[in-house]
Amino acid sequence: MAGDERKLRESQIASYGQLMSGFSHDMKNHLSIIRESAGLIADFVEINAARMDPALVERFQKTTDLIEKRVVISAGLFHHLSSFAHRSDTPISSFALSEVVAEMAAFVERPARLREVKLELKNNADAVLLNSPSLLQFLFYRLYMHCLDQLGKGDILTLETSGVNGAAVLRMDGGKPLSLAGFPNEEEATALSLLGGKISEENGIVLRLGSVAV
Amino acid sequence: MKILIIDDEVEFATTLCQRLKLRKFDVSEAHSGKEGLAALSASVPDVVLLDMKMPDMSGFDVLKVISRDLPQTRTIMLTGHGSGEAGKEGLALGAVDYLMKPVEIKELLAKLKTLEN
Numbered sequence: 001m002a003g004d005e006r007k008l009r010e011s012q013i014a015s016y017g018q019l020m021s022g023f024s025h026d027m028k029n030h031l032s033i034i035r036e037s038a039g040l041i042a043d044f045v046e047i048n049a050a051r052m053d054p055a056l057v058e059r060f061q062k063t064t065d066l067i068e069k070r071v072v073i074s075a076g077l078f079h080h081l082s083s084f085a086h087r088s089d090t091p092i093s094s095f096a097l098s099e100v101v102a103e104m105a106a107f108v109e110r111p112a113r114l115r116e117v118k119l120e121l122k123n124n125a126d127a128v129l130l131n132s133p134s135l136l137q138f139l140f141y142r143l144y145m146h147c148l149d150q151l152g153k154g155d156i157l158t159l160e161t162s163g164v165n166g167a168a169v170l171r172m173d174g175g176k177p178l179s180l181a182g183f184p185n186e187e188e189a190t191a192l193s194l195l196g197g198k199i200s201e202e203n204g205i206v207l208r209l210g211s212v213a214v
Numbered sequence: 215m216k217i218l219i220i221d222d223e224v225e226f227a228t229t230l231c232q233r234l235k236l237r238k239f240d241v242s243e244a245h246s247g248k249e250g251l252a253a254l255s256a257s258v259p260d261v262v263l264l265d266m267k268m269p270d271m272s273g274f275d276v277l278k279v280i281s282r283d284l285p286q287t288r289t290i291m292l293t294g295h296g297s298g299e300a301g302k303e304g305l306a307l308g309a310v311d312y313l314m315k316p317v318e319i320k321e322l323l324a325k326l327k328t329l330e331n
Contacts, residue, residue: 025267028294029223032316036229039319043236075316082295 017088173204220250247271281308
């Protein structure tokens with residue numbers, strides 16, 4: 001890719017990141033109001049419980065608990081979305097592989113759930129890399145979907161991170177042999193090359209990454 | 215304990231204000247940075263719950279004034295940012311703590327209790 005085109009792509013990605021980050025910020029403000037409003041109802045019910053029909057109190061409590069539970073889940077997703085979006089602020093930055101994987105896991109849990117595959121995270125070390133997080137997000141997603149396509153109902157896909165600063169490893173282990181056949185295609189190979197990474201089949205699929213020179 | 219909430223999200227500030235009043239705190243609210251500064255000069259609170267992003271001025275600018283002019287007032291920043299970076303920046307500017315939005319009331323009450331003690 002020519003230098004000018006690459007710069008344009010990086011600016012594009014950074015713009016999407018800023019848009020998503022702003023959107024996520026707005027959504028958190030909406031969630032704040034929903035949470036406080038439900039909390040205020042719960043407070044009023046608690047204060048007046050002695051004068052109310054116990055069945056009504058229980059229904060209010062169940063409803064406000066349900067709102068709270070969903071607010072917590074939604075806030076977690078937007079928290080990850082915001083972190084995910086900020087990863088594209090600069091083309092190359094310092095990041096812990098485990099954190100990028102945890103953020104991505106929040107978004108890719110759904111396709112696993114639809115296939116009735118359980119997703120598990122295992123972090124052995126917060127190895128810090130200097131590399132391109134947005135490129136890693138892309139490659140992670142493609143590799144993850146490649147692994148997921150080989151799994152089915154009842155399987156568990158474990159995403160295990162390890163390493164030391166400057167050299168990190170991500171293992172995708174499906175509890176049975178996973179093949180690299182068909183991976184990487186041309187664009188995935190370009191991403192892998194720009195990241196300076198290596199992929200191999202070793203008790204699952206292993207992605208090795210280092211830091212890149214700036 | 216006297217608390218001032220400075221947040222441009224009026225419904226959030228008002229609802230949180232009511233919830234804290236139910237817990238016997240002396241709470242008032244301001245819905246912009248400038249309104250917050252005016253409230254601070256009229257009556258000095260023990261604690262300020264301060265939003266980081268407001269249209270007229272940033273929470274950091276308000277925090278700088280609090281740190282400079284009201285050293286007895288403790289500030290807890292409220293942030294909608296995904297990472298804790300903005301919160302840490304607030305700590306560097308003199309905030310005693312920060313909370314991620316949407317705020318968990320139990321977490322806020324625990325922090326207020328710590329400050330009260």
